[in-house]
Amino acid sequence: MNTDSLYRRLHGVYSQRLAVTQRYGPGRLTSVGLERREDPRDYVWDGLSRSGRSEAPILIFQYTLKGFGVFERQGVVRRVQPGDAFFAIVPSAHRYYLPADSPGWSFFWLMIPHPYLLQRLTERLDESGYVQSFDPHGPMMSAVTRLFESVCLQRFRDEFAWESAVFDMLVEFERSFADRRYERSARDQLLTQVADRVRSDWSAAIDIDELAGEWGMSRSHFSHHFKSTTGLPPARYITDLRLEQVSRRLAESDDKLERIAQETGFADANHLCKVFRRHLHVSPGEYRKQLT
Numbered sequence: 175m176n177t178d179s180l181y182r183r184l185h186g187v188y189s190q191r192l193a194v195t196q197r198y199g200p201g202r203l204t205s206v207g208l209e210r211r212e213d214p215r216d217y218v219w220d221g222l223s224r225s226g227r228s229e230a231p232i233l234i235f236q237y238t239l240k241g242f243g244v245f246e247r248q249g250v251v252r253r254v255q256p257g258d259a260f261f262a263i264v265p266s267a268h269r270y271y272l273p274a275d276s277p278g279w280s281f282f283w284l285m286i287p288h289p290y291l292l293q294r295l296t297e298r299l300d301e302s303g304y305v306q307s308f309d310p311h312g313p314m315m316s317a318v319t320r321l322f323e324s325v326c327l328q329r330f331r332d333e334f335a336w337e338s339a340v341f342d343m344l345v346e347f348e349r350s351f352a353d354r355r356y357e358r359s360a361r362d363q364l365l366t367q368v369a370d371r372v373r374s375d376w377s378a379a380i381d382i383d384e385l386a387g388e389w390g391m392s393r394s395h396f397s398h399h400f401k402s403t404t405g406l407p408p409a410r411y412i413t414d415l416r417l418e419q420v421s422r423r424l425a426e427s428d429d430k431l432e433r434i435a436q437e438t439g440f441a442d443a444n445h446l447c448k449v450f451r452r453h454l455h456v457s458p459g460e461y462r463k464q465l466t
Contacts, residue, residue, distance in 0.1 A: 175257030180310040181239040184208055184282050184322065191326035204336065205285040206325045211243075212278040214271065221268040233286045233295065234262040235318065236270070237308070240280035245270045245305050252305040254281075260305045263292060268304070284322060288337075289456045290421055291344050294414070298351045308350070317346040333465050337425060352405065361404050368400075368408065372415050376438050382408055417453055420446065424462045431458055 188208040195205045211217040237259040245252050245260040247268040254260055254270070262268050264285075272279050308314045321339045323329070330336040352361055371388070372380055385408065386396035400408040416438050423434045431443040440446040450458050 175255075175307070175310065177239045177256045177310045180315070180319070181280065184239075184319070187323045187326050188282075192328045194326065204287070204321075204325050206283065206322050208282045210240075210278060210280040211272045214274050214276070216272075217243075217279070218271040219269065221262055221264050221266045224264055231266075231287075231289070231292050232264050233288070233292055234260075234264060234283060235286070236260055236262070236281050236283040237315070237318070238279065238281050241278040242273075242276050243270060243279040243281070244273050247304050254305055257307050257310060258305055259308055261295065261299055262304070263296065282322060284318065284325075286340060288340055289454045289461065290417070291340055293454050294344055295347065298348060302351055302354070306350075312350075314343075314346040314350045317343045334425060337465075355405055364400065364403050365406075365411070368411065369415055372412055372439075376416070376419055377436060379439050379441070380412065413449065413453065416440070417450060420450065420458070421454075421461065424458055425465050434458075 185208060194207060197204075236254075238254050238256050240256060242253050242255045245254050245262070245268065247262075247266075252258075252260070260270060262270065317339075321343055324336075324339055330339070368385065371385065382397060383393050386393045389396050389399075391399065397408055400406070400411075404411070419438050420434055420440075423429060423438070427434075431446060435441070435443045435446040438446070440449065447458055450456075450461070454461065456464075
């Protein structure tokens, strides 16, 4: 895969960088880098022995521009060549390194702390694999490149602009995942229809029985239809929509949890806290503090 033009673009931006990190509150540190490695003795990373970082999990995204390296996880060894990227969660059991037979390894990387991003990506990566190929000029890499450039040139005016760029990357990854696995038109149509139904009234506690009735199906038939078409359980998709809305409310307002719960379809603040923590592994209050 020809990544030369992407390399030139990133090199031009990185050479005039104003910073290689941007911070938005405690633990919200985004780092980026552009490197070339040629000595195997000097480039070996172990995901369980890295030090000097926050205790909170962090995503590493590393995309190969020239040469190749190796990524290992759960006994699977993958060569990471031009056009390939690996995703690594720190801390976790993985290794990546420059092997002795490589002519060198040129790559760029991002380190992103974001509990919701990690939770969503991990579900997809467990199914699709932690090493994947991306068109250097496709939608996914365009979103990643914009994030890289914005960190280098300090383009984010606040944490909301930063989080919007992170979500753009997440959405494009999930779209690429879906495009590889499912027929796109039917999948997109059904997801859009259900999303529009939920968003039409966030406060309404729409359940699967109600949706099934609107589609003229039994609950079991609708659940099977939705899962076979989209690859997602309908209840989980609705929960993800609601949690995304809750995350935005927490980031963009000072509203109390009880109000946010009532206006996003949760029974009460306690219910919201339980679901939020179960899916994002952090409480709403802790999530909000990370943005301040």
